[in-house]
Amino acid sequence: MSRPSTPSxxxxxxxxxxxxxxALLLAACGSNGSSSGGxxxxxxxxxxxxxSSTSAPSSSAAGGRYGNPPARSGSPAAASGAPTTAPxxxxxxxxxxxxxxxxxxxxxxxxQSRCTGSCATYWPPVPAGDAPTxxxxxxxxxxxxxTRPDGTxxxxxxxxxxxxxxxxxxxxxxxxxxxxxxxxLWWALSPNGSWDTHx
Numbered sequence: 001m002s003r004p005s006t007p008s009x010x011x012x013x014x015x016x017x018x019x020x021x022x023a024l025l026l027a028a029c030g031s032n033g034s035s036s037g038g039x040x041x042x043x044x045x046x047x048x049x050x051x052s053s054t055s056a057p058s059s060s061a062a063g064g065r066y067g068n069p070p071a072r073s074g075s076p077a078a079a080s081g082a083p084t085t086a087p088x089x090x091x092x093x094x095x096x097x098x099x100x101x102x103x104x105x106x107x108x109x110x111x112q113s114r115c116t117g118s119c120a121t122y123w124p125p126v127p128a129g130d131a132p133t134x135x136x137x138x139x140x141x142x143x144x145x146x147t148r149p150d151g152t153x154x155x156x157x158x159x160x161x162x163x164x165x166x167x168x169x170x171x172x173x174x175x176x177x178x179x180x181x182x183x184x185l186w187w188a189l190s191p192n193g194s195w196d197t198h199x
Contacts, residue, residue: 082132083155085139085191088174094141094157094189099171102126102162104195107184110159113148119182123163128153141193158193 083102086095094102103123105115115123128145135143144156154161165176165186176186187195 082130083139083143084136086172088172088188090174090177090188092138092191093174094139094191095171096126096130096164100164101168101172101174101176101188102157103165103176103186103188104157104160104162105182105184105186108161111146111156113146113154113161115161115163115182116149122166122181123176123186124166125152125154126162126164128155130155139191141189141191157189162189
């Protein structure tokens with residue numbers, strides 16, 4: 001025959017039941033947390049995000065919405081050299097020793113470059129070390145140099161800083177001719193240093 005329950009026995013049983021319920025609830029939350037990462041997601045989700053972020057540079061390298069300049073071998077210095085002349089679809093122009101077209105930026109004042117930061121990635125400055133000691137036959141422009149904001153020396157033609165264009169893939173390309181970018185127009189140079197004749 002069972003003994004009748006007393007108030008203290010009922011209280012103890014209720015307390016034990018509450019403790020057991022709490023333990024089961026915590027266990028369930030812990031299990032859920034370990035499998036789903038708790039409130040803010042799981043490790044695999046984080047890994048997935050990390051994986052997608054590691055693939056982002058390839059998307060960036062592909063140029064994103066506006067495209068990147070095509071890769072060229074060597075540094076801007078290696079891609080240039082003592083200027084010479086070459087025929088092109090816009091007439092005879094100044095080119096680097098590697099025959100890459102040289103451009104001026106229409107908003108540059110004499111003796112100053114306004115093409116910095118990402119602009120200089122698309123329009124690499126021609127290094128001042130490429131100034132010819134004796135210009136090639138047919139070149140009457142005057143060569144000099146300026147100091148850029150980053151401290152490097154840039155070649156000038158008749159006082160204007162000169163650049164190549166990253167989208168010129170092969171010698172003789174003039175893909176930058178008349179391009180409106182970085183706040184101004186870009187023009188190939190004539191052997192006499194003028195650039196408005198190619199407009």
